[in-house]
Amino acid sequence: MNKVRVLLIDDDEDDFIITREIFSRISQADRYELTWIDTFEKGINAVLKRQYDIYLVDYRLGKHTGVDLVNEAVLSGIREPIIILTGKGDYKIDEEAMNVGAADYLVKDKIEPDTLDRSLRYALKQSETLSALKESEHKFKIIFDKAKEPILISDYTGRIRDINKAGLNFFGYHIKEILETNDRSLFYTQEDRENFIQELETKGAVSDFECQMVSSKGQVYYCSLSSFLQIDPQNMVEVYHTIIHDLTYRKHQETKFIHESKFSISEHIAKGFVEEIRNPLSTINLVLHELTSDDALAYNETLQNNLDIIKTNVDNINQLTKNFITSTETKPVQKQKTGINALIEEAIVEINDLILGHRIILEKHLLPSETYLLIDAKQIKIALVNLLNNAIESMESYPKILNISTINDSGMYSILIEDNGKGIDPELEHQIFEPFFTTKKEAEGLGLTNAERSILAHNGRLIFKPQQHGSLFVVQLPIH
Template identity: 35%
Template sequence: MPIKFVKLLLIEDDEDDAFLIKEYLSDIENFKSEIDWVSDPEEGKEKILNGDFDLFLIDFYLGKENGLKLMDFIKKHEILTPSILLTGRNDSKIDIDASVAGAFDYLVKGELTPDSLQRSIRYTIKQGITIKELDKKEKRYRSLFERSFDSIFLANERFEMLELNAAFFAFFGYEENELDQINLQDIFAEQEDYDFCLDQLEKYEVVKDFEVSMLTKTGELKTCLFNCIFIPDQADENCCYQGIIRDLTLWKKAELDMMVAEKLSMTGKLARTIAHEIRNPLTNLNLALDNIKEEMADENELVKVYSDIIQRSSNRIEKLMGDLLSSSKPKELQLELCSLDDIIDEIIALVRDRANLKGIKLEMDLKGDAPRLFVDREKLSIALVNILINGIEAIDHDKGKLSISMFHSKKSILLEITDNGKGICKEDLKRIFDPFYTDKSDGTGLGLTSTLNILSSHNAGIQVQSVVGGGTTFEVEFPLPEM
């Protein structure tokens, strides 16, 4: 059930901070809140024991007392109301202490916004509700372990899995009889991320909210939030690590879509501003040039030569402004029901000669059974041709290969275009859709900007993966209408 009303107890001895938190809460539209503020920790303890609250917001520094002591008080009295710890500075030790003490979240006041506070409250209350429900049925750890929606594991000192919950098996695609074959390292996509976690566990005995790419049994990449803590015991063999892995894949995709939309919006505003500021003086320049031609062109051959150079440059600038506006302007689509297989066949015919001239082999894996989509055939062809041409131009060796694959599920159609060219470094990968960004001497840097705009107009997502010296893959995902 969605959260509609939240009753909070704020224990905060700074009146200004309390005022700001109240203001942030009043800006939240998704749910209503009622806040009871106290500045004295002792009064706070009394309200904790006798009040009926959905959530405690506790300041870390409370004069002679701190929030951790209040957390211990809550734990000692077995109160299951969730808590969020607030602090004035970002300190990893406080973060770790808060987590160990039982705080559901840890927020830095200077970084607080209504959105971040809302997300934290919603997450904390939902998690608190889950724990309360489990506690009513069974207080043993086993119940929480098995019922969690997140993947939970217990591993020994060699990071061999001792126990996994059902969510772990379902998420990573392993069978329960494969438990003794799984090592923590197996699910990390990058060795450096695994090494970082080992280092943190060795130094601090905890890894908290580490965003990392993980691999399922079938090799599918998942973006996850990784948490792990060392749990000591008397017997060495029973010393183990407990970890929780949360799937962020859909959340990250939504975040990426939002960033793309914001980038296109800003690009459009920037393009219109630049075009306005440049076209006005450019018009004056062209008028002045016409007057010069009329007055002096016949008398001086050198004037004619230079005036032609100015005219060509002026035309070039005008064309660039037009291309920039066109690449960033939301596309008006002429939709028709089309097969992506047919569109790909057409664009392959358009780029085949260019690929053959460079000796590049084209490979296609099209099943021919993908559902048809309502798309603008012409504009989508332009977008995909831009990607293919970029792949062809990225190949500078005699064993060039460009492959196009298509897969579909009940929710989407995924198109992958992969080349074995020079690849793109991480820094440049973030900029390839930016206007005027290009590594080609004769390029305008607007091709991929236009591609992003066209695909966004089709509600299609695009991601790029690349390895320097190993090639680049463009993944374009077209959502299918829900049945």
């Protein structure tokens, strides 16, 4: 068995002799190897070089104290235990020694072999435990800091205790800002936060809890949370360790696939429906041609007028079917570098008569610097005009306020179109992007569908967010 190397740092040789004698009377005394140094300077040098397993340090060391030595050792990252010795019992010295990191405190004239042995063994064991804990914390800290997914440490009250670099980037905060932020502000809805906490408190751990979270700039993410509850031994409080998985891209792809399938089905239905209409229309046109060509009926003015009416309406139906087919067809995207602010202004100009006619209060909060996106300007402009028209038509009472703002966040350029109109019935929210769905009279129900189709074709997103008064549509386009 390796001997425990003990260094006594004491400027009084008599104290060394007494200490050596006490060591000799310890049961299994041969397990210790005692060395003596008589000055603070030599002592701190030995401590910093980590030449011994444990240190006994006299409180009085000339112009220095043993507490000074402990303090310097701790600041230098020394892990070996240090026990303070003094000639008299003094609670203030005891408290001072323990506060700076001493392993124990012994009064010289009360030291007995068994007391000393127990103090040494306890200090060494405690040191081993602390070293293992620090090593574990160090490994955890490396994993915590290097993890690519956000990791959040918080408590029941919502206080954020720590977050890794990936989390700061994800939510768009600086470390000082987020530590002053309650985790409630990271959840898009408080209902999600309450359900998450309830499940975690009930089960002690949560896996794949899906919810929406929001960045400092208002960017909403679809997330899956995996979390476990742990007692913080230092503060004796429950803390939550939460790993945040970003599902936004996956959700976007799923939504895109679902809507593209709907577009494909609606296109197929529309073509079949139009074919069914064209056949009887062709027959009607043929009969009309024969009737108008009949010389016996040429001078029947009433009949000729009625035939003209029928012919005009047949032509209108033909044109409507062509428009119907065009509205459901997937149009090729012809991308070019386009200034988005300029495009928004063009869309506003196109609906300017409606703005003036309805006495709309237009509020614009566009980012001051122009951002250029790779888009089909014509398609995106039509989508914006459709959204702006919908916003204007939804406002019934004054003051009518239309707000257009932009955000550049997380690789996406967001255009926010908000109105203070009547909003959308919550029971109908899931249908608003459905082809041919509308709550308006004499409307095809394809405005929002086509807007979403165009935006999805650009790998973007069209998001509806109900407001307390009115509606908010967010157009998100990727920044290349």
